[in-house]
Amino acid sequence: MLRKLYVIAILGMGIAMMYACSKNQEDEVPANLNVAFKIPANFPVPAYNFDENKLTNPGFALGKKLFYEARLSADKSISCGSCHQQFAAFANLDHKVSHGVANCQGKRNAPPLFNLVWQKAFFWDGGVKNLETSPLNAIADTCEMRTDIATVIAFLKSTAPYPDLFKSAFGTEEINSQLILKSLAQFMGVMVSGNAKYDQVMRKENAAAFTSSELAGYNLFKARCVSCHAEPFFTDFSYRSNGLDLQSADEGRSHITGSATDFGKFRVPTLRNIEYTSPYMHDGRFYSLDEALEHYNTGVKPAANLDPLLKNGIPLSTLEKEQIKAFLKTLTDHEFIKNTLFSES
């Protein structure tokens, strides 16, 4: 049934024509490829669809070029891709928190980017409610790109080949915030990670099977972790305190809701591709999975808003930690991390 929901953007003859036109420009999408948004069979219907933002090769290609365009930032040094690196599943490897323009250090760890169309709120505190408007936050943040959308528009209007790229993407020479954001949403929305070993096992594809250690880890995971890290996204998208500190230094979700009961709560992060998204937690305090698991084993502090499920931590033996780690590594989607469709040209 879900397979029938595959949404495939079929782009007919237009593609050949487009590539004829842009031959001398940087090709963001291989000429023989149709950019498509596919829903993995074990995923539900997404929250964001492309009904009002028709997915096209040139729209996607423009979004990708903008994603990797450092000249959009105040000192022309930082692009979206600076803190969202493909080899880290579009998180920021080895950086506890984002480093923005003038090497300004931000407050929080850059989250990985994939499966965003299933997400209804963005950033660690869930402050942004639509995929399309999520880039505005990084553009404006004084510790990220430190600019504003009007400056970005002026730059793109006066910088080749952008006017041509907007024309091929949207059929108009006009460059406005809506078209910038829609093209970025096309690029980010297509970033689906749903072909890890775990997915293949779930879909019974390619005779994929867990090893005994992975299976033991999966069973432990289902018993002790899944109430927050729910399948198939390995997050239930809720906001919780996992007791990192007695008194959180970051107000977290309460910055958005103004509610004291949300103080120190953050969105439960996905565990997909976690092998490559170190460091972990909203402030990137843990560099290894061992440290993260040990936190649940012995480190949970009785913070004021500690999630009741973590009242007693999650006791794990050394063997159990190894088994859970083995399972977590089945969530790595090598195809996604290496897919040149998403790579900087």
Added chain:
Amino acid sequence: MACLCPIILLSSCKKSNDDIAPDTKSGFTIEFENQVSGSPLTLNTVTYKNANGDDFKINVFKYYISNIKLSKADGSTYAIPESYFLIDASKSELTNISLKDVPTGDYTKIEYTIGVDYARNFAGAQTGALDPVNGMFWTWNSGYIFVKLEGTSPQSKATGNALTFHIGGLVDPNNTIRTFATDINAANPLRIRTDKKPNMHFIVNAAALFTGKTNISFGTLNFTMGGANSVLVADNYANGMFRLDHIHN
């Protein structure tokens, strides 16, 4: 066929009561005349007094009007689709708005949202009045700034004696969406005709942000961007900010 009959009956009824041809459309305009407690609003230079007696100047005064709805004396209503307007005191062309394709008739009530309805705050990238380029969209906590007033007051303890009132927020208990409604004198209703586009003239009192339900003292409140203090201000301006002055039919 059977179901068509009542409609025919209905329209023939109307025709006899009203000399306006059915199904015709026209337009009207609304002028928002920005004032401060009865004086014309002049940005940057003129000093005003709030109800608390504090002196202040205004540098920025911008606000959204949306979801305009007109009612007739018989209770029937017409919601003007896609009616989103940003009024900006610094741009005279943005203090006059033009409404098109409104069914002709005599309207005796107008209502609108001060701000932007809940759904549109989260509906993705917008253009026109709702374009984030207008500086009325919070990037870190999605949603529009419904009313923005910036200025200075000697009573403000903020840097540069600044006043920063960015009113917005959509989630209870700090929801600041407010609806304004006013009856139109039945003796001089809003008469929309194919050959006549009336003009409604509203007086907008910027000082209404600071009085009404709660007198604001700039010594204690000079900065709000959403939250409980924004609710205080929204409750003030909900009824006091707009006044229908007259209609040119």
